[in-house]
Amino acid sequence: MRKGLTVLAMAIVSLGAPSCIELKQPQEQVQTEEFKWVVDTFDDIKVLQYKVPGFENLSLDQKKLIYYLNQAALSGRDIIFDQNFKYNLPIRRTLEAIYTNYRGDRTTAEWKAFEKYLKKVWFANGIHHHYSSDKFTPEFSEAYFDTLVASVPAEKLPHDFGSAEQLTAIIKPVIFDPALYPVRVNQAAGADLLKSSAMNYYDGVSQREAEAFYARMAKPGDPQPISYGLNSQLVKQNGKLTERVWKTDGMYAPALEKIVYWLEKAAEVASPVQKETIEALISFYNTGDLKEYDRFNILWVQDTASMVDFVNGFTEVYGDPLGYKASWEAMVNFKDMDATRRTEIISANAQWFEDHSPIQEKYRKKEVKGVSAKVINAAILGGDCYPATPIGINLPNADWIRKDYGSKSVTIQNITQAYAESSKGNGFIEEFIFRPEDRERITLYGTIGDNMHTDLHECLGHGSGQLAPGVKGDELKQYGSVLEEARADLFSLYYMADPKMEELGLLPDAEVAKAQYASYISNGMMTQLARVELGKDIEQTHMRNRKMISEWAYELGRRENVIEKVVSDGKTYIVVNDFDKLRTLFGKMLREVQRIKSEGDFVAGRDLVERYGVKVDRKLHEEVLERYGKLGIQPYSGFVNPIYTPVMEGGEIVDIIYEYPKSYTEQMLDYSSRYSFLPSVN
Known part of the structure; x- marks a missing residue:
């Protein structure tokens, strides 16, 4: 229960951080009696949790530093989804809207298949496997997906494409057509590696064009060469190549x-x-x-x-x-x-x-x-x-x-x-x-x-x-x-x-x-x-x-x-x-x-x-x-993260404590709720 939030505490809550605990008595680190290494299994994936031994022995400033850096680490979650594929965010948000709003039968084989697909998307930061980079194949039908989308109030769905019909017209073929965006990163010899890859680092650019673009930027003999292209999306606009730089007044x-x-x-x-x-x-x-x-x-x-x-x-x-x-x-x-x-x-x-x-x-x-x-x-x-x-x-x-x-x-x-x-x-x-x-x-x-x-x-x-x-x-x-x-x-x-x-x-x-x-x-x-x-x-x-x-x-x-x-x-x-x-x-x-x-x-x-x-x-x-x-x-x-919470006393942070999430699904929905800052289309 939160009581008497300070300005700092209110800023923490408004920016997506966990709520604070008001100190009433000396706090001890909460630990479960028996630590469970495995928290979930699905498809070819096992989700684990990790201990953080020694955290309790850190100084208060060190704990604060970890807490603030922790918030910075979680605030960029949407970026990797969008980098992996341009439709990942609208697809993830649609799936999450279905999961949190569907009131139908959750015991059917198709619902279980839908739930597994969503868990895989969370784990891979998108619709392509995190290791092989092949696109996931849904084990539920398009017709079932239509009924799921129809069951969700329109205001709960992503609005970046207009109506629910316009949204599904775009994302449904992406999900179900195996010929569309089949692999996130293609490395096959002889292929155009950009046009045959679904990753979102380039838009409308061929491999030859990209290589020539960055070759022109390089300075031969430079003892301290710049890593050109590291923090940008290369796009073609009106026939001209240009970079959309990832910065606070740019992309992302x-x-x-x-x-x-x-x-x-x-x-x-x-x-x-x-x-x-x-x-x-x-x-x-x-x-x-x-x-x-x-x-x-x-x-x-x-x-x-x-x-x-x-x-x-x-x-x-x-x-x-x-x-x-x-x-x-x-x-x-x-x-x-x-x-x-x-x-x-x-x-x-x-x-x-x-x-x-x-x-x-x-x-x-x-x-x-x-x-x-x-x-x-x-x-x-x-x-x-x-x-x-x-x-x-x-x-x-x-x-x-x-x-x-x-x-x-x-x-x-x-x-x-x-x-x-x-x-x-x-x-x-x-x-x-x-x-x-x-x-x-x-x-x-x-x-x-x-x-x-x-x-x-x-x-x-x-x-x-x-x-x-x-x-x-x-x-x-x-x-x-x-x-x-x-x-x-x-x-x-x-x-x-x-x-x-x-x-x-x-x-x-x-x-x-x-x-x-x-x-x-x-x-x-x-x-x-x-x-x-x-x-x-x-x-x-x-x-x-x-x-x-x-x-x-x-x-x-x-x-x-x-x-x-x-x-x-x-x-x-x-x-x-x-x-x-x-x-x-x-x-x-x-x-x-x-x-x-x-x-x-x-x-x-x-x-x-x-x-x-x-x-x-x-x-x-x-x-x-x-x-x-x-x-x-x-x-x-893969892993779920510990949850860090500031303990407040007299308007000041006097400790940081942590606990483990109840489930993989709980953490993923929580992160999507509190650390989702990008629009669905970037």
């Missing part, structure tokens, strides 16, 4: 204004160093100036002391097949001090790892600068990091900033914990790992190995190596993201088995690397196919990376039987026979991938990805799907 202004409001509140309680960083981000949002974004990134990467940290901005380019445009994402976090000690050891030895890398000497950094790494606990996930989220992050992405100022890497401990806890006893290892010794290693060392793999991948892999003089970094085009992920993975895999890891006290013994090698190769060649629809190629960046590495290693080591396909009782297994030789192969592959990146060798990069990372053996695929299906495991997981 209503959401960005709210983000800026909460960032300004965050700056008030931040340290002087972090205040300057946040103000640089605000300047970027207000002006749209990419030089300001570089300034923000330089300040952000140099701030290694702050307990609370965040990601907020137009960051990753995986959603653009050309790699220019960045999706909006956000994450708020704080250090896990105990676990951070291992990443500090890695960071302190960054130069040793660089000096001993198997890549060509001319592509090694003579002086590794500013490598910082930490283990964090996520406090909130937003934008393209929600509900599905990475388990590690390495930023910033600009190569020249990495070279001159370093990079900041994180492993997200409470997210990996949630994945591990929710997967215990699901039968996967017994079904897909052939040898008892491999199963035992993975059971004992799998979590340790996964965390170390992420640490090395993010902390050092992405920040290693350097470009040749004159190479800008975008020459690999649609293959750049795959090859960059492969480069970081190979770096990690190579060093996992190095004696240096035991010498530094990072791993107990070589068995950890063996567990990681066995699970990685099996996943890359086989088990990740559970995430791909039968008959489809692999499209997702990280899946292509893993398949490319595994298949390439299998071929390179075939003569010596380094990796073997074993068939037993009609089931296929992938077995590593020689771990030492596999490590040598990883080193050779890393050398070549680094050369491709350093030299911008598009042809060699394309050939590697297309040869090893794309095509799927249908017979093996059918087998994996059948065996996986019998286990009843959802191949994808």
